[in-house]
Amino acid sequence: MSEPEKIIHKKLLLVEGKDAYHFFCHACNFYREDEDVQVMDFGGITELTNFLKLLANDESYDSVDTIVIARDAEKDAKVAKDSIQNSMAEVNLPVPEKSFEYTVNDTMKTALMIFPGPKQKNGTLEDLCLSTIENDPLLECVNGYLECVKAKGEKLPRIHKNKLHCFMAGKDESVGMPIGLAFKAKVWPPEHPALEPFKGIVQDM
Numbered sequence: 001m002s003e004p005e006k007i008i009h010k011k012l013l014l015v016e017g018k019d020a021y022h023f024f025c026h027a028c029n030f031y032r033e034d035e036d037v038q039v040m041d042f043g044g045i046t047e048l049t050n051f052l053k054l055l056a057n058d059e060s061y062d063s064v065d066t067i068v069i070a071r072d073a074e075k076d077a078k079v080a081k082d083s084i085q086n087s088m089a090e091v092n093l094p095v096p097e098k099s100f101e102y103t104v105n106d107t108m109k110t111a112l113m114i115f116p117g118p119k120q121k122n123g124t125l126e127d128l129c130l131s132t133i134e135n136d137p138l139l140e141c142v143n144g145y146l147e148c149v150k151a152k153g154e155k156l157p158r159i160h161k162n163k164l165h166c167f168m169a170g171k172d173e174s175v176g177m178p179i180g181l182a183f184k185a186k187v188w189p190p191e192h193p194a195l196e197p198f199k200g201i202v203q204d205m
Helices: 019-029 045-055 077-090 125-131 136-149 159-169 177-184 193-203
Strands: 010-013 037-039 067-071 109-115
Touching: 010 019, 010 045, 019 037, 019 125, 019 177, 019 193, 045 077, 067 077, 077 109, 109 125, 109 193, 125 159, 125 193, 136 159, 136 177
Parallel strands: 010 037, 010 067, 067 109
Antiparallel strands: none
């Protein structure tokens, strides 16, 4: 189980997994003037409740004024949202009714983000990134290649990752890059409208 690192900032952004961790670190550096957000990887979604309980034991927890929790919708955004809400309620955090909207009580401001975004019923952070380059002509090549791969018998259960990394492999400047470094390199245009809900939450922390 993942355990929280020591709290050093008043604003915490809790994310699911190492890829998301690095993506959000670079995004916070881009969208915020001050380096005042601490990104933490809570591990798998089943670990979130215990992670929050351990976090509350930190001696600096009472100084925290903002907590944002982010995860993928995967197959069902409502199930993902309900899961985060249940974890937040169990540790007495203010529970937002909707994703990508803040709620506030006397001591804490909280939000949850379900990716790809507030209007999608399923998907992942990778899907959000891909939506920012949906008009790139290289995608025609990517889609053709993946169709060929599937025709050869490969199942591709994580097609969003296959598509994203295949796209990056087709560009010399991003081949082999992790998703977070690709954000830093602006492979995913940081001012693209698809990123606005995410950008707004990060800027308002």
